[in-house]
Amino acid sequence: MTSLSLPLPVRVPAPLRRLSRAASLAAALGLAGCATPVAGPGPQDTAFVVIGEDGAATARVITGGAACPPLTVDNRSLPMRVRVPRSSVPARPGQAAGPASAAVLTCEAPIAAGSAVARVGGRPLPVPRAQPGRIVVIGDTGCRIKGEQAQACNDPARFPFARVAAAAAAFKPDLVIHVGDYHYREDPCPAGQAGCAGSPYGYGFEAWAADFFTPGRTLFEAAPWVLARGNHENCTRAGQGWWRWLDPRPFQAGRDCDVPANDAVGDYGDPYAVPLGNGAQLVVFDTANTSWKGFAATDPRRAAYAGQYRKIEALARRARYNIGVGHHPLFAFGARRDANSGEVSLFGGDAGLLDAFGDVDPGYLPPSFGMLLSGHVHLWEQVSFASGHPTQFVAGFSGTAEDTAPLPAAPPPGRAPAPGAIVEHMSSWVGGFGFMTMERTGADAWRVSVRDLDGRERNSCKVEGRKSVCALAQVR
Template sequence: MIVALCTSVLAGCQSIDQPPKLLDDGIRAAWVVVGYGNNTARVITAAKNCPEIMVDGNVLPMSLRAAATASPPRREIASPFVFPATFPVTSCEFRLPAQTKTAVIAGRTLPIPKRDPERILIIGDTGCRMSATAWQACNDPNEWPFAKVAALGATMKPELVLHLGDFHYRESPCPASEPRCQNSPWGYGWDAWDADFFTPADSLLKSAPWVMVRGNHEECERAGQGWFRFLDPDRYSQNRACSDPSQDRPSNYSAPYAVPIGARSQFIIFDSSTAGHAEINRNRPSDIFKFETYQEQFRKVADLANKEGVNSFFVSHHPVLGVAAGSKGELFKGNKPLLTTMKSLNGLAYFPKGITATFHGHSHVFEAMSYRSEHPATIIAGHGGTSLDRAIPDPLPPGTSPAEGVTVESITHSNLFGLLMMERHNNEWVLNAFDRDGKPLTTCQLRDLKVLCDKKGLIR
């Protein structure tokens, strides 16, 4: 009894001075994800069992999130291939208590979320595109610079990272005729996830907690299985894992949630992964489900934004009031499914009261757009590494509007790779845009419903 007690006490004493050891050397990634009112430590390990975590000097077991498995094959949207998503890794997690000061896993000290973050790094659309219609040079860091962008972001010492979605792009096998992506992993399993996100993002995962926004590339018919195993901030459930097509509808619509960034500001995160672009067809059952689900979720957004004296920033992968250029120069204006639903609830205001700015990815550019009409400013940061889109015309054609009742006042934009740093100054938020080399592009203030940039038009 005494020996056992002493052994236990000694082990406890050692745990205070030394970080817990690996069960083996198989940890592949460790980070903190923020969402649904929780700060959750996550680990991906090649071991069967989960490692321990040391929280404020106490060594505790982590919980299994998803065991290693080969998930059922899902037909890919972007190609005719049917390929099982193989996950030879274990996902583990631990919900950190609100007052946590330190957390260590296998010698890696995790970044602890701050109640009042003052430096928020914003990136989006970071994976390397490999699909039947486009082949990015995944082997060339100049053509696919996400690792460089992530490393740059880490040097900026952010206190929070906001990723606007589309983490995964390696959907189809690189053909022999494309030397730029030869030998790249592909499909929806761990090897492609690791190559597209976890390895290039490692330095940034170590630097700050993350808010993860789901993109259309993470919907169930694409990389949804990996999304739920690794990134989704909610609890894992086999009924919401994108493994069973009969469960795709509930799995493709995660509930909105708020992430406070101080006492007077918050992000409201919205899952638009299956929004698409086509107008809602009221005769199609899937569209009826989409419309009714989005109505319910936008009512929740209104409840979350109904806070006196709080600036609410709406965050979704798909831009609601953005303007994008197609490959042939055609303009895409607004997002019809989202706008139709929002109009049914809020009329031509679209957004509920309290939303003062919106953040999005999806378009592979940087845009900061203000309106003469009473609509919240739009910020798009989908230029984190995926093949860039064409720049929109400079200036925009007269009368260009993303939606009925919306009048564009000013736009600052660029189709260079890069990132945004959002900083708090005297209770105002300032956005600094940088290219992938760290060169400043523009500085913008978020004020009332506007984004006020020191440069206008296209930045080259």
């Protein structure tokens, strides 16, 4: 599998010169990889496997071609169906005018459990494992261009997601978990900023490709993905791309974030479970529309997330041991540095989710949850509790400009990320890019490693049930 990248100088074959003007433009953008019904995905197309409800695996292809490529599973040819017809991402009413979006076709087909080999257009795809024992966790991977905040997207040292993806692929995972926030190139690069000059921007496929599909291609080839939705993928931001390309469920018109009047539907997705075998499962939930400021009692979002908690609770009954996957951490700390005094202060878990989930359960998650995997805060962090709360890991350190305000080796006495939580152990890495790995050592036990850009282990943690402890309190 490969993914879209910036165009390279190539000799255009005669058949491509006969394409329509629109298709020729797509080819110039590196998008015309599948021009005939029998062609496989071209060298610039994106192909990956996404895991959804009950562990169902779906092969997905995004192409600038005219038709879906063939999928072969265990030597059986399967047609790929059209998820979204060849089209551009329409501008939302009231959205600032940006560059025109290239038209792409999105295709998909199921890969049955127990399949041994899958290929799309002759190219290999990773197949799901019933009991994944080696897991990569990444998050917050895009390159931030928002207003005057301009990350140096053209510098691999400043935007290292491609390097992170390659190192994570070398770990040879059985599964990749992305904890959300894929798309960050929202605005044009500010004038005079050489580090991001020429970057695509806006909410069309070009910006998505530059942020996620192109730099992530080596990791797409390594393993199937579980994808959590972040706040950058809510309807007022990159939600259109989320529903078209990443969400594991069937595409639904009206739930596509195209029309603001439908955002009350498009801003939410139901939680789902992914079995891990031996009595364990992931429970993936959509937190895209929460607010770190919290919710008033009358805010409809508070009722919506309380309803989501009840669905999470029902899913949790299916397994003895649950691992939550949601973008916004409930039980972690972040830090802010005052611009004038330089003083660092801590803030706790997402107030909106704590409000809504706490309306249903004062513990915020069912007691069968042993671990919560999140992003949103741009660092790596582990927190374990003397109270009955699950271990929290934050892996928002895989590409986006990192937080720099330091976390303490331990919180001040009495300080907690959520009401009632009593911190027992804490570890962090602030200012470094990398990824996290999980290797299963028992029914509810894991060895967690914190790895840098080159895959070198910088810290290790032991997880048993709800408890965890790491070798280092702080990675330097």
